[in-house]
Amino acid sequence: MAASIALKTFVGLRHSSQETNSAITLSNPAASPYRRRTQFRISASKSSPRVTGRNLRVAVIGGGPAGGCAAETLAKGGIETFLIERKMDNCKPCGGAIPLCMVGEFDLPLDIIDRRVTKMKMISPSNVAVDIGRTLKPHEYIGMVRREVLDAYLRDRAATAGATVINGLFLKMDLPQSKTAPYVLHYTDYNSKTGGSGEKKTLEVDAIIGADGANSRVAKGINAGDYEYAIAFQERIKIPNEKMKYYEDLAEMYVGDDVSPDFYGWVFPKCDHVAVGTGTVTHKGDIKKLQVATRLRARDKIQGGKIIRVEAHPIPEHPRPRRVLDRVALVGDAAGYVTKCSGEGIYFAAKSGRMCAEAIVEGSENGKRTVDESDLRVYLEKWDKTYWPTYKVLDILQKVFYRSNPAREAFVEMCADEYVQKMTFDSYLYKRVVPGNPLDDLKLAFNTIGSLVRANALTREMEKLNL
Amino acid sequence: MASIGISASIQRACSSQHVTKKVSGNARTKVAGLKLPKEQEHEQPSLTFVNNSSSSSSDQHSQPRFHDARWKNGTWDLNMFVKEGRMDWESVIVAEARRRKFLEVYPQASTNEEPVLFRSSVIPWWAWIRHSHLPEAELLNGRAAMVGFFMAYGVDGLTGLDVVGQTGNVICKAALLLTVVGVLLFRRKEDIGNIKKLADEATYYDKQWQATWQTPKDSEQ
Numbered sequence: 237m238a239a240s241i242a243l244k245t246f247v248g249l250r251h252s253s254q255e256t257n258s259a260i261t262l263s264n265p266a267a268s269p270y271r272r273r274t275q276f277r278i279s280a281s282k283s284s285p286r287v288t289g290r291n292l293r294v295a296v297i298g299g300g301p302a303g304g305c306a307a308e309t310l311a312k313g314g315i316e317t318f319l320i321e322r323k324m325d326n327c328k329p330c331g332g333a334i335p336l337c338m339v340g341e342f343d344l345p346l347d348i349i350d351r352r353v354t355k356m357k358m359i360s361p362s363n364v365a366v367d368i369g370r371t372l373k374p375h376e377y378i379g380m381v382r383r384e385v386l387d388a389y390l391r392d393r394a395a396t397a398g399a400t401v402i403n404g405l406f407l408k409m410d411l412p413q414s415k416t417a418p419y420v421l422h423y424t425d426y427n428s429k430t431g432g433s434g435e436k437k438t439l440e441v442d443a444i445i446g447a448d449g450a451n452s453r454v455a456k457g458i459n460a461g462d463y464e465y466a467i468a469f470q471e472r473i474k475i476p477n478e479k480m481k482y483y484e485d486l487a488e489m490y491v492g493d494d495v496s497p498d499f500y501g502w503v504f505p506k507c508d509h510v511a512v513g514t515g516t517v518t519h520k521g522d523i524k525k526l527q528v529a530t531r532l533r534a535r536d537k538i539q540g541g542k543i544i545r546v547e548a549h550p551i552p553e554h555p556r557p558r559r560v561l562d563r564v565a566l567v568g569d570a571a572g573y574v575t576k577c578s579g580e581g582i583y584f585a586a587k588s589g590r591m592c593a594e595a596i597v598e599g600s601e602n603g604k605r606t607v608d609e610s611d612l613r614v615y616l617e618k619w620d621k622t623y624w625p626t627y628k629v630l631d632i633l634q635k636v637f638y639r640s641n642p643a644r645e646a647f648v649e650m651c652a653d654e655y656v657q658k659m660t661f662d663s664y665l666y667k668r669v670v671p672g673n674p675l676d677d678l679k680l681a682f683n684t685i686g687s688l689v690r691a692n693a694l695t696r697e698m699e700k701l702n703l
Numbered sequence: 704m705a706s707i708g709i710s711a712s713i714q715r716a717c718s719s720q721h722v723t724k725k726v727s728g729n730a731r732t733k734v735a736g737l738k739l740p741k742e743q744e745h746e747q748p749s750l751t752f753v754n755n756s757s758s759s760s761s762d763q764h765s766q767p768r769f770h771d772a773r774w775k776n777g778t779w780d781l782n783m784f785v786k787e788g789r790m791d792w793e794s795v796i797v798a799e800a801r802r803r804k805f806l807e808v809y810p811q812a813s814t815n816e817e818p819v820l821f822r823s824s825v826i827p828w829w830a831w832i833r834h835s836h837l838p839e840a841e842l843l844n845g846r847a848a849m850v851g852f853f854m855a856y857g858v859d860g861l862t863g864l865d866v867v868g869q870t871g872n873v874i875c876k877a878a879l880l881l882t883v884v885g886v887l888l889f890r891r892k893e894d895i896g897n898i899k900k901l902a903d904e905a906t907y908y909d910k911q912w913q914a915t916w917q918t919p920k921d922s923e924q
Contacts, residue, residue, distance in 0.1 A: 494810040535812035557914035693835040697800035
C-alpha cells in the first residue's frame with residue numbers, strides 16, 4: 237500500500253529564503269565546530285568572590301508569569317529582588333489556557349481559573365468534527381484564566397515574599413566592564429510623585445533576568461539574536477447566552493488552509509465571552525483574511541455576537557540563538573519558549589522563570605556570592621534536558637500534520653482514537669511523556685500512516701478534478 | 704517592532720460592530736453569477752449550488768453550499784453507490800474528493816445541526832490500492848520496462864555482454880539496484896529537491912535550540 241505521499245515541504249512555504257534566515261540567526265554554524273555542552277561546565281560559583289555587606293541584587297524585567305515566578309523564587313531565596321513591570325493592569329492578549337499541573341506546581345488558588353475546559357472539538361478542512369475529552373477523569377481540566385488576574389496574583393505573591401515591585405519601563409542597560417562590576421539599568425519610574433510621564437532613574441544590580449516578552453529589550457541589550465515568530469490575531473466576541481452555553485466547557489480548533497496555512501484557528505471560551513482567532517508564521521499579511529475565514533467556519537455558533545475587542549501579538553517559534561550572556565538570562569517568551577503545534581507559553585514561561593531563579597539562588601548560595609555565566613548555564617542545561625523532548629515532539633507533530641490539508645484531515649481522523657486522546661492529554665496536562673503500551677503504539681503508527689495515505693490519495697484525486 | 708497591540712482605538716471602533724454573516728460581500732458575490740448546471744433531480748451525481756438563504760441573516764449573502772443527491776445527513780449513503788449489484792468504491796472515493804475540493808474552494812461553516820459523520824476509513828484498503836496505487840504502479844513499471852530493454856540493448860552493443868551475461872555481472876546488478884531505489888524515491892522531478900529540503904527541515908529545529916551552546920564563551924558585545 238505504498239501510494240506515494242507527495243510531501244509538500246514546510247520550508248518551501250516560507251516567503252523568505254531559508255538560507256538567509258539561518259545565516260542571520262545562527263552565528264556561522266559552519267565556521268565554528270559543533271561544541272559539546274561539556275565545554276561550558278565550569279563551576280565557578282564556589283570560587284566566586286563573596287558579596288560583602290549586602291545580598292546579591294537581581295533585577296527581573298517584566299512582570300508576567302515568568303517574571304512573577306522568578307521574582308518570587310529569588311526573594312524566597314534571600315536575594316534582593318527588583319521586579320520592573322511597565323503596566324500593572326496589562327490585559328495581555330493571550331489564549332489563556334493553563335495545564336492542570338500548573339495549578340499544583342505553582343500553588344494557584346482555584347478562583348483564578350475562570351473556566352474549566354474539559355471538551356475540545358477538532359474540525360478538519362472538510363468539516364469533519366471530532367470530540368476529544370472522553371478520556372479525561374472528572375478532576376482533570378484545562379484552566380482558562382484572565383492574564384491580568386494571573387499576572388497580578390503572581391506579582392503580589394512576589395512582593396509578599398520580599399521583592400520590590402517597581403512600576404516602570406525598562407529603557408536600556410549598561411553592560412559591566414569587569415566580572416564584579418554591576419549592571420546599570422535605566423528605566424522610567426511611574427511610581428514617583430512627579431506624575432504621568434514618569435521619572436528617569438537608574439538601578440545597579442548584579443544580575444538580570446529578562447522576562448519582558450516577545451519584544452524583549454533585554455534580549456536586544458545582549459544581542460540575543462532574532463527568532464521567527466507567528467502572529468496570533470484574536471477577536472473577543474460576546475455571544476448570546478444560549479450560544480455561550482455550548483461553549484461552557486468546550487473549546488474548538490479549526491484546521492485548514494482557509495483558516496491558517498501553518499497553524500490553527502480557535503474558539504476559546506473566556507470568562508463571559510469567546511475569543512475567536514487564528515495565527516500564522518508564513519502568511520502574516522493575510523491574517524485578516526484568515527480571521528474572516530475562521531469566523532465563517534464558526535458562523536452559526538457565534539451568530540449574533542458583538543466584537544468587543546481586537547488584539548494581536550507575536551508568538552516566538554523557537555528559542556533565540558543566545559539565551560544567556562554573562563549575568564543576564566532570558567526566560568519565558570523573551571527566550572522563545574513557546575511550543576510548536578499548540579502554541580503554549582504560559583506554563584513554560586512560569587517554569588523557566590522559576591528554574592532560572594533557582595539556579596541563581598543555588599549558584600550564589602542564597603545571595604552570599606556573586607554569580608557567573610556558568611551558574612546561569614546550569615539553568616539552561618536543566619531546561620533543555622527536561623523539556624527538549626516535549627518541544628521536539630510537538631515540532632514533529634506540527635511539521636507532519638499542519639503542512640497541508642490532507643495531513644490535517646488525517647490529523648483530525650487520528651484524534652478520534654481514544655489512545656491518541658489519552659496520550660495527548662496526559663502529556664499536556666502533566667507535562668510528562670508516559671510510555672504507553674508498545675502494541676498500542678504500533679497500532680497507532682499503523683493507523684497514522686493509513687490516515688495519511690488515504691488523505692493524500694484523496695488529495696491527488698482532488699487535483700484531477702476541476703470544479 | 705512587531706508588537707501590535709491594537710486595543711483601545713479598535714475597541715472603540717468595533718464596539719458597535721455586529722457580527723452576523725462573516726464573509727465580506729464583494730469576494731463572494733461573483734459566485735452567484737456563475738452558470739452552473741442545475742440538474743438536481745437526476746440520478747447522475749452532480750454539484751449544484753444552492754444559494755444560502757438562511758433566514759436569520761440580514762446581509763445579502765450568496766455562499767454556495769455543497770449539495771449532492773447521495774450526501775445525506777452528513778455522510779455518503781453507500782446504498783446509492785451500488786452498481787450492477789456490487790459496491791462501487793471508486794465512485795465513493797471520487798465523490799468524497801469532490802466534496803473536499805468544493806469545501807476547499809468554498810469553505811463552509813461547521814454546524815452542530817448537520818455534522819459531518821463520514822470517515823474515509825469506511826472505504827476498504829483494497830479499494831484504495833485499486834484506485835490510487837495500481838495505475839501509478841503500472842505507469843512506472845511500463846517506463847522501467849522500456850528503459851530496461853533499451854539499456855540492455857545498449858550495454859550489449861557497448862560491452863558485448865548479452866542479457867544472461869549482464870545478470871551475472873556485479874556492476875550491472877549494482878546499477879540495477881540503484882535504479883530501482885532511485886525510481887522508488889524520485890518519481891517526479893520535484894522529489895529530488897523535496898527530499899533535500901526535508902532533511903534540512905528535520906534538523907533545523909534542533910539547530911535552533913543548540914544555537915545558545917554554540918556561540919563562543921567570551922562575551923561579544
